[in-house]
Amino acid sequence: MLDRRYEKQMTREERKQFEKEKLSQMTGKEKLEYLWMYYKIWLLVPVAVIAAIYLGVTMYRGMNEEILLNLVVVDGLADDYEGLESEIREYLGAEKSNQTVRINSNITSGAYQGEAAFSTLIGTESVDVVICPESFCDEYGKDVLEKAFVLEESKWLKKEAGIEYEPVCICIAKNTPNRENAEAFLELVEENK
Numbered sequence: 001m002l003d004r005r006y007e008k009q010m011t012r013e014e015r016k017q018f019e020k021e022k023l024s025q026m027t028g029k030e031k032l033e034y035l036w037m038y039y040k041i042w043l044l045v046p047v048a049v050i051a052a053i054y055l056g057v058t059m060y061r062g063m064n065e066e067i068l069l070n071l072v073v074v075d076g077l078a079d080d081y082e083g084l085e086s087e088i089r090e091y092l093g094a095e096k097s098n099q100t101v102r103i104n105s106n107i108t109s110g111a112y113q114g115e116a117a118f119s120t121l122i123g124t125e126s127v128d129v130v131i132c133p134e135s136f137c138d139e140y141g142k143d144v145l146e147k148a149f150v151l152e153e154s155k156w157l158k159k160e161a162g163i164e165y166e167p168v169c170i171c172i173a174k175n176t177p178n179r180e181n182a183e184a185f186l187e188l189v190e191e192n193k
Helices: 004-009 012-024 028-064 082-091 112-123 134-141 155-161 179-192
Strands: 066-074 099-107 129-133 145-151 168-173
Touching: 012 028, 066 082, 066 112, 066 179, 082 099, 082 155, 082 179, 099 112, 129 134, 129 179, 134 145, 134 168, 145 179, 155 179, 168 179
Parallel strands: 066 099, 066 129
Antiparallel strands: 129 168, 145 168
């Protein structure tokens, strides 16, 4: 093995050979400690570059996303809303991949967390249509919701949105940015009762 005091005088190939010999004499844990101590900046640079690329792509997608409809399902029990989302997109005539329908189903009636989440969604204008129990609609209706209609029974909503309560109240948010699409969704519900 070459002496350490001559390391600065070595050629590139000699340094590589010196590093190989040094690493071959170490255990796995010692190798990791050595690499982290002397080469951590070179290990962190690719991670930072990958994180920056991911953040940039995510921001770009978010800026170019066109939200067709924000649907809130209160007390919905469905695990998967992809079928409902694709049916709404098709009904609204979505042709581009950046045109999306957002379905929020984490709102629960009668719970403080659900009320806080709903208030936040209303405040940020992230609600177009609300599917909820009639009691929820009566509680919020006078301030932020316009009652569109009440369904005594809807097999389609039971299947697609996991709604187990009756009657089902469908409301449009008073501050909706997508009123035309919200009204089109109401037509879709009327057709599929």
